[in-house]
Structure formats: C-alpha cells, structure tokens
Amino acid sequence: MTVSPTRDRELTYPPPYPDGWYRIAASEEIRPGDVRHVQCLGEQIALFRSKTDGRIGAVDAFCPHQGTNLAYGEVKGDRLQCPFHGWQLDADGRARSHPDAEDQPLVHRCWEAIDYYGMIMMYRSSGRVAEAPYRLPCQPNIDSRQLVYRGQYDAGEVDMHIIEFAENSVDFQHFSNIHRVMRIPWTGIKLPWIRIRHRPSWSLDDELGHVSYFGDEATLEIGGRVYERTRSRALITFLGPGSIVRFKFQIPRIGEIIMFQSHTPVEPLKQRVSFRWFAARRVPRILVSYVIGNWISQWRRDAAIWKSKIYRPCPPGTEEADPRRKMHQWYRQFYPDGPVANLSVSNDGG
Ligand code: FES
Numbered sequence: 001m002t003v004s005p006t007r008d009r010e011l012t013y014p015p016p017y018p019d020g021w022y023r024i025a026a027s028e029e030i031r032p033g034d035v036r037h038v039q040c041l042g043e044q045i046a047l048f049r050s051k052t053d054g055r056i057g058a059v060d061a062f063c064p065h066q067g068t069n070l071a072y073g074e075v076k077g078d079r080l081q082c083p084f085h086g087w088q089l090d091a092d093g094r095a096r097s098h099p100d101a102e103d104q105p106l107v108h109r110c111w112e113a114i115d116y117y118g119m120i121m122m123y124r125s126s127g128r129v130a131e132a133p134y135r136l137p138c139q140p141n142i143d144s145r146q147l148v149y150r151g152q153y154d155a156g157e158v159d160m161h162i163i164e165f166a167e168n169s170v171d172f173q174h175f176s177n178i179h180r181v182m183r184i185p186w187t188g189i190k191l192p193w194i195r196i197r198h199r200p201s202w203s204l205d206d207e208l209g210h211v212s213y214f215g216d217e218a219t220l221e222i223g224g225r226v227y228e229r230t231r232s233r234a235l236i237t238f239l240g241p242g243s244i245v246r247f248k249f250q251i252p253r254i255g256e257i258i259m260f261q262s263h264t265p266v267e268p269l270k271q272r273v274s275f276r277w278f279a280a281r282r283v284p285r286i287l288v289s290y291v292i293g294n295w296i297s298q299w300r301r302d303a304a305i306w307k308s309k310i311y312r313p314c315p316p317g318t319e320e321a322d323p324r325r326k327m328h329q330w331y332r333q334f335y336p337d338g339p340v341a342n343l344s345v346s347n348d349g350g
C-alpha cells in the first residue's frame with residue numbers, strides 16, 4: 001500500500017474536526033429562497049434560507065427518504081423541498097412527507113446555523129444532537145455602527161490542521177524568527193531596515209471556558225532605533241478551537257479595527273481561510289488596509305511553514321516547560337467525545 005505524504009502528515013495530528021462554530025458561507029451568498037451544497041467538516045450539507053423569516057437551515061444533504069441531494073431542491077416558504085418525491089424539511093430537520101401533511105415521519109440530521117456579522121456560522125458537534133454549548137458574542141460597537149464594515153478577503157484553501165493556529169498563539173519563540181521583519185502589507189516583500197518588536201502574551205478567560213486570548217504589543221524599530229510612538233496593540237480572542245477568531249487592533253488616538261479570521265476544514269489538512277473586518281469611521285481606509293494587510297502578510301509566513309510540517313506533541317520530558325501544554329489542556333474540551341490522539345495531554349486533561 002502506498003501512503004500519500006498528506007496522509008502521513010494527517011496521522012500525526014489530533015482529529016481534524018474539533019467541535020465549534022465554523023464559517024460555512026458568506027451571508028450574502030445565501031439569499032432568502034436560495035439553497036446550496038456545502039462540503040466541509042466531513043459532512044455534506046444542504047444550506048438554505050427561509051423565504052418567510054430569513055432563517056438559515058443547515059441539514060444533512062441527503063434526503064431521509066431515499067437519499068436524494070436536497071441541495072438540488074427548492075425552498076418553499078420556510079422549508080426545503082426534495083426534488084424527488086417532494087418531502088419537505090424545516091431548519092430544525094423536521095420532515096414532512098407531503099407539503100400539507102401534519103405527519104413528521106422523522107427528524108433529519110441538522111446543525112444550528114446563524115448569521116454572524118456577514119458570515120454564516122454553523123455549530124459542528126461530534127455528537128448527533130447539535131445544541132451549541134455556547135453562543136458567539138455580540139459586538140456592541142458594530143451593532144451600534146460605531147464600527148462599520150470595511151472589507152473581506154478570501155485566502156482560499158491552506159494545507160494545515162486547524163490546531164496550528166492555536167499552537168501559534170502560545171509559541172512565542174517563533175515571533176522573533178518568523179515575524180520580526182516588516183513586509184509590505186499584502187505582500188511577502190521584506191523591508192529589511194524595519195523590524196518589529198513583539199511582546200506576546202496568552203491567557204484563558206476566567207469565566208468562559210471556550211475562550212482564550214492572545215495579545216501582542218508591536219513596536220517598530222527602524223535602523224536600530226525603537227520608535228515608541230509606533231506601539232500598537234492587538235488582542236486576539238479565540239472563540240473556540242480557532243474556527244473563528246476575533247482581532248481587535250487599537251490604533252492610538254485614531255480608533256479601533258475588528259477583524260474576524262475563520263478556518264473551516266474542508267478536508268483533514270485543508271482549511272478554507274477568510275477574513276472580514278470592521279473599523280471606526282474615522283480610521284482612514286489606507287490605514288485599515290495597512291493594518292489588515294500587515295497581519296495577512298505575517299500570517300502567510302506561518303502558513304508557509306504549516307503546509308508541509310507534521311505535528312509533534314510536546315517531546316517527553318519537556319512537557320512542563322513547553323508552553324503548548326497548557327494550550328493543549330484547554331484545547332482538549334473541543335473533543336468531548338472520547339480519547340484524543342496525539343495531543344500531549346491525557347483525556348482527563350492532565
Ligand atoms: S428522496 Fe427525497 S422525497 Fe424521496
């Protein structure tokens with residue numbers, strides 16, 4: 001038997017689909033009455049939007065009756081109708097064998113899905129019942145329109161496991177190696193005379209078990225001199241396993257930018273990555289583009305490493321000193337269904 005290099009890599013990682021909220025489409029892609037087929041997270045999903053109340057439905061794509069692909073069906077009112085014999089399903093997976101029938105022969109497999117600041121987020125659970133154990137937080141300054149939509153960027157598919165992004169947030173050592181050199185935002189072109197000094201930090205939320213924080217204070221060093229006035233802060237909040245991550249960039253004396261970065265596994269080692277951002281009205285467009293583009297250029301440096309590496313848990317004997325260990329203890333919760341291969345913590349979290 002020949003084993004592909006990708007499969008060899010995959011076997012070194014924890015399972016590919018930790019539980020969490022995942023971006024499965026942009027809200028604007030699914031208008032009322034639309035239906036489309038989405039393949040990700042090891043699932044085939046028929047994603048549709050009700051014509052009556054705009055609610056999103058995410059149901060197993062294969063009809064509970066005889067397995068027809070429901071994504072080729074049609075939305076009727078608030079239900080998705082199968083193109084073969086006309087069974088109808090609502091967003092809670094309740095099936096009817098005829099549009100007027102009151103019978104509910106069964107409840108079809110489905111997932112909770114919501115619109116979240118222009119992204120359709122679906123809660124993926126390893127269990128069959130998909131009640132999300134936590135909600136994604138409101139963003140009051142976007143709701144109040146203090147911050148307004150400024151753009152999005154689809155980075156396509158990246159060959160990596162989703163845990164890499166979380167690992168990155170506790171791996172302070174790589175900052176001085178990978179992220180020290182300034183690059184022209186949105187490109188990989190180095191500006192070798194400008195260096196970035198990082199002061200990273202990582203912590204857990206005191207109350208919300210699924211939340212962790214990565215902070216970075218960055219200051220520019222030009223020609224060997226540190227310019228304190230260039231100091232900027234980024235607070236990065238993991239709202240789960242790295243599937244949706246919120247960045248808050250504070251630009252002194254000007255305002256705030258919020259960016260969401262999402263990772264959605266379409267295959268075990270393939271993530272669809274996208275970015276969507278909002279900014280205070282007074283932040284000039286060029287500055288927003290600089291901040292976002294700078295992050296994306298630095299993120300690409302990590303992605304270039306991730307796409308060919310394997311996963312190594314903390315080497316034996318080094319666990320106590322390895323900053324990843326605490327992160328692994330935190331990450332363990334996203335695999336609630338039993339033993340987790342390859343994480344360097346046991347199933348009781350120790
Ligand atoms: S296969 Fe869908 S209604 Fe029969």
Ligand SMILES: [Fe+2]
Pocket residue numbers: 168174178179302
């Ligand atoms: Fe990094």
